[in-house]
Amino acid sequence: MKSVDKPDIFKIAAKIARGLGDGTILPNSTYGGVYSNLENYILQVLEENYGIAARAERHKYRAKLNVQLKHIIMFWIENESCLLSCPVPHPELSNEQANYDVENKWTDDKYGDAHRRLCLHIANELERSTPIKRWFKWITA
Secondary structure: OOOOOOOOHHHHHHHHHHHHHHOOOOOOOOOOOHHHHHHHHHHHHHHHHHOOOOHHHHHHHHHHHHHHHHHHHHOOOOOOOOOOOOOOOOOOOOHHHHHHHOOOOOOOOHHHHHHHHHHHHHHHHHHHOOOHHHHHHHHHO
């Protein structure tokens, strides 16, 4: 049954990120990194649970979330390069080389563990600071 409420994209993303991080949700693409798996699950939830199938409508929610995700990912303490496209460190390769060369980014090794830590970091940050609207309400109250 589809919900008639507007989705809270930050709560949805936090729940999915936590699941990817603690292993209760399996990545839908082992070749894809954190962002692509998070995005795929979010789009699926928007369509299946809220009936939002139109690309333009889903893009509004993605764009709203991306404002937060960009900052969260770029300033993750393990992202020493501060790259948005390749934030996950590899024990032997550069972030960029690992992103392109490692086929399964979610294996049970240091690189897979780093992906899961990034997911948990995203979940923690989204749960902690859901988001600008609350901050603005506090300032203007």
